[in-house]
Amino acid sequence: MLTFAHPATYNEMASQPATSQVLKSEQTSEPEMLSSNRAGDRRAPRPRVRKGPHVLIEKLAATFPMKRGCPLELPQEYARLRQESPVARVRLAFDGSEVWIVTGYREACAVLEDPRFSSDGVRAGFPRPMTMKPPPPGTFIRMDPPDHTRLRIAIAAEFKPNRIENLRASIQRTVDKLLDEITALTPPVDLVDKFALPLPAMVVCDLLGVPYADRDFFHERIRVIGLQSASRSRHGEVREELEAHLFALAAIKEKEPEDDLLSRLIARHRQVGDITREEAVGIATLLLIAGYETLANMIALGTVVLLENPDRLEELRRGPAKLAGAIEELLRYQTVIMFGLRRAATADVEIGGTLIRAGEGVIVLLDAANRDEAEFSDGDRFNMCREANHHLAFGHGIHACIGQPLARLELEIAWATLLRRIPTLQLAVPLAEIPFRNETFVYGVHKLPVKWQETHGYAGTRNRGSTRENEVADRSSSV
Numbered sequence: 001m002l003t004f005a006h007p008a009t010y011n012e013m014a015s016q017p018a019t020s021q022v023l024k025s026e027q028t029s030e031p032e033m034l035s036s037n038r039a040g041d042r043r044a045p046r047p048r049v050r051k052g053p054h055v056l057i058e059k060l061a062a063t064f065p066m067k068r069g070c071p072l073e074l075p076q077e078y079a080r081l082r083q084e085s086p087v088a089r090v091r092l093a094f095d096g097s098e099v100w101i102v103t104g105y106r107e108a109c110a111v112l113e114d115p116r117f118s119s120d121g122v123r124a125g126f127p128r129p130m131t132m133k134p135p136p137p138g139t140f141i142r143m144d145p146p147d148h149t150r151l152r153i154a155i156a157a158e159f160k161p162n163r164i165e166n167l168r169a170s171i172q173r174t175v176d177k178l179l180d181e182i183t184a185l186t187p188p189v190d191l192v193d194k195f196a197l198p199l200p201a202m203v204v205c206d207l208l209g210v211p212y213a214d215r216d217f218f219h220e221r222i223r224v225i226g227l228q229s230a231s232r233s234r235h236g237e238v239r240e241e242l243e244a245h246l247f248a249l250a251a252i253k254e255k256e257p258e259d260d261l262l263s264r265l266i267a268r269h270r271q272v273g274d275i276t277r278e279e280a281v282g283i284a285t286l287l288l289i290a291g292y293e294t295l296a297n298m299i300a301l302g303t304v305v306l307l308e309n310p311d312r313l314e315e316l317r318r319g320p321a322k323l324a325g326a327i328e329e330l331l332r333y334q335t336v337i338m339f340g341l342r343r344a345a346t347a348d349v350e351i352g353g354t355l356i357r358a359g360e361g362v363i364v365l366l367d368a369a370n371r372d373e374a375e376f377s378d379g380d381r382f383n384m385c386r387e388a389n390h391h392l393a394f395g396h397g398i399h400a401c402i403g404q405p406l407a408r409l410e411l412e413i414a415w416a417t418l419l420r421r422i423p424t425l426q427l428a429v430p431l432a433e434i435p436f437r438n439e440t441f442v443y444g445v446h447k448l449p450v451k452w453q454e455t456h457g458y459a460g461t462r463n464r465g466s467t468r469e470n471e472v473a474d475r476s477s478s479v
């Protein structure tokens with residue numbers, strides 16, 4: 001999700017320590033009425049009580065971002081804030097400006113559903129580490145209706161679950177190819193470098209119709225965008241290079257259209273005329289970037305959690321029945337969007353009893369909301385059998401991730417095939433030695449060294465191609 005919050009822009013924020021915790025709220029004996037149209041019977045009453053706006057004893061609840069104690073846990077302050085003040089005023093460490101952070105599930109839904117909160121980064125009060133330029137054409141993640149609606153509609157049909165299901169065979173082939181290469185190596189192997197990063201890059205290139213000869217160019221650039229070590233100016237250069245290349249590719253697709261998303265976007269520009277050529281290329285660039293780092297880190301981080309939970313891993317190996325539940329739980333438990341979704345209030349809005357004024361910035365912490373005990377009992381525990389896993393890992397409201405059916409399919413095929421092909425997979429170093437990404441907008445690991453027992457390392461499917469029988473076996477065999 002680099003276009004809406006570049007990882008590099010948050011580096012300074014993450015390096016600052018949390019400060020005092022001084023917010024108190026006015027207590028009453030009345031249960032609080034919280035605003036959200038997602039409220040349903042399933043919800044346990046939230047144990048806190050409050051009425052009216054918060055009373056700040058000192059001005060701010062904390063400095064954001066706060067640090068994690070343990071790599072698989074969230075900063076401890078989140079639970080306290082969620083309990084006492086799910087909409088809290090904080091100071092941003094990088095520039096000292098003040099914004100609201102939202103840690104409660106219902107409050108998060110309320111903000112993300114409310115059209116009075118804008119995604120436009122140039123709006124007054126939008127939480128930003130630096131002055132934001134208007135988004136490049138087509139970058140609808142940073143736009144409000146009507147432009148957001150017009151541009152999202154241009155690709156909505158491409159991401160319908162039945163259309164995405166058609167990609168199953170080619171994604172399976174890509175996963176098989178990567179695992180063929182991995183199992184030919186001598187462990188330890190870095191699973192980030194050899195699997196988690198190349199898989200989404202290859203899939204999104206397939207989707208857009210990037211020719212094989214250009215793949216290395218695209219992979220290299222998308223990769224730089226995910227690099228914490230690359231400077232801001234390098235990120236900018238790379239984005240321009242990607243766009244220039246996509247423009248050239250779009251010109252070719254205009255003359256010789258193929259069965260791919262970029263050809264269809266250009267055809268839409270020519271025939272329907274509701275998007276410009278620049279917007280068509282901008283949408284393609286957005287997909288390249290948005291669908292890469294999030295997914296790569298989810299694959300890697302989810303694999304860490306599974307390898308750290310051998311009993312759960314064994315259950316998954318015994319049969320695929322629990323895989324769908326495990327995927328949703330991994331998305332909830334390790335929500336990779338670490339520094340939240342940013343919005344600016346365009347009017348005075350009350351959320352959960354707290355008044356947010358027009359022109360104030362809001363950061364919705366999806367990871368904190370996904371651990372809200374009022375929605376997910378024992379929310380800090382990884383539980384693959386959780387029912388009604390209505391997590392917010394893909395956001396919520398009009399900007400909810402358009403790529404989620406593709407993300408779910410890639411996660412399913414990646415983990416099912418990885419665990420089946422390398423049943424003895426394990427971490428090659430203790431958890432404490434794994435370098436976690438603490439400074440980037442998307443949480444995850446920089447490297448994931450894994451090993452396996454080579455004697456019975458993989459289950460006889462190496463170089464087997466991708467026949468229909470194999471695809472069926474991949475879907476139904478034990479993982």
Ligand code: HEM
Nearest residue numbers: 140141290291294295298341393394395399401402403407
């Ligand atoms: C595990 C993987 C992924 C996660 C956790 C994720 C998460 C998110 C989140 C939280 C949003 C909401 C942003 C906001 O409200 O400001 C979002 C939006 C978006 N995502 Fe994803 N995403 C993932 C994969 C993908 C993939 C595979 C694609 C496409 C190839 C994609 C494309 C997009 C786009 C285009 C938007 C903007 C939607 C809009 O503004 O209407 N994402 N994603």
